[in-house]
Amino acid sequence: MFFRNLTLFRFSPAVADDLSRLDEALAEHRLRPCGPMESFSRGFVPPVGRGEEAPLTHVVKRCVLLHPGGEDKILPAAVINDELARRIEHITEEEGRKVSGRERKKLKEDILTELLPRAFVRQSRLPVYADRANGWLVLDTSSRKSAENAVSQIREALGSFPALPLAPEEGPRVLMTDWLANGSLPAGLSLGDECELRDPATATGAIARCRRQDLDSEEVKEHLRNGKQVFQLGLVFDDRISFVLGEDLVLRKLKFLDAVLDELGDSPADAGAEMDARFALLTLELERLLAQLETWFSLPRPQDA
Incomplete structure (x- = not known):
């Protein structure tokens, strides 16, 4: 389970103390499967084990491991565009008229509604640990966007989590x-x-x-x-x-x-x-x-x- 990349944030001693309630807070934010008409779902998954009873944190000394996770429906733009083109062509040939911009938008929404329940689901998780003794939040990613999204998930679960990006005094x-x-x-x-x-x-x-x-x-x-x-x-x-x-x-x-x-x-x-x-x-x-x-x-x- 060794990390391959590190994006880092820092937090204060008071925030470190607040992390003692992390396991309880995450329980209400466990990852649930995407619903038929949902394009994504976000939550936390167990770092160790599986199932509804598996804990959402793993603690060794003053370090707490957690896994913000997600499910995303995969609907390639090419598939949607091909189906849209087919339906527009059918209307043009059968009814002898052009499809307006508003109708094109409605057709695309209908296609999404039809295909979304049948889309493949991609699961993801991002290993993160908080070093409460030294005030480090360590995320196994080199993507700033992925790191910010994970921090936002933690913040949503706790209600407040003022972890800050690094602010070096030496360039x-x-x-x-x-x-x-x-x-x-x-x-x-x-x-x-x-x-x-x-x-x-x-x-x-x-x-x-x-x-x-x-x-x-x-x-x-x-x-x-x-x-x-x-x-x-x-x-x-x-x-x-x-x-x-x-x-x-x-x-x-x-x-x-x-x-x-x-x-x-x-x-x-x-x-x-x-x-x-x-x-x-x-x-x-x-x-x-x-x-x-x-x-x-x-x-x-x-x-x-």
Whole structure:
């Protein structure tokens, strides 16, 4: 259950205390199947197990795992448009008249009404955990939209959930450019093998993307000397976690290295015990990484009024 991407929010100590009622609050927002005439449904699904009785949170120490989920009806636009064209053609041939814009709209609504109950349903879930001790909300996605939607679901369940996007006091782009240009990385941090460099002067400036490349090479440094800045940078933390850090402070391509995986040992026979072991290891490793991220970029935790 290791996360592959990290989008981060922060919350205050008072909000952390309020999360103690999360399991009770989510019970009224359990995901239900889409109705015949619904195009989507949103709610929470159990992180472990299935069924109506399975809990909607999983707690290890001060970290709470939850899964905002959803069901979406799949109705491809091409299918709707093909059926609409067929019906318009039929009216034109049978009645010898053109179909007005208003009638076209009504025909399309009728098609949606007929096809929606028969549409395929796509299920989704987004792993999220809240570190109540340190005020981090960690979402396994690189999509800002998906992250915001998940936070909105939590906010709706709790009634209030003032989790805030990261507000770095140190500019990520400037700091990462200095790391790459001057080799001045913080202790415990080393370069990976990919980066994205852009000319910040214009929105359509030149872009250089490097993958599987030595980032200390002259070719990369020449781009920097020509004024490009780092927008994404591959990094390795303590030889335990590799990731690509964006100037938006989203961590992509997160990977736990052998030094971490070896600590798991043999998988427990019980699924619940295995979940506990993996979640505990995940949160412990990320607690160390996020503490350093907080230091590098001066990421203040919101404080209570």
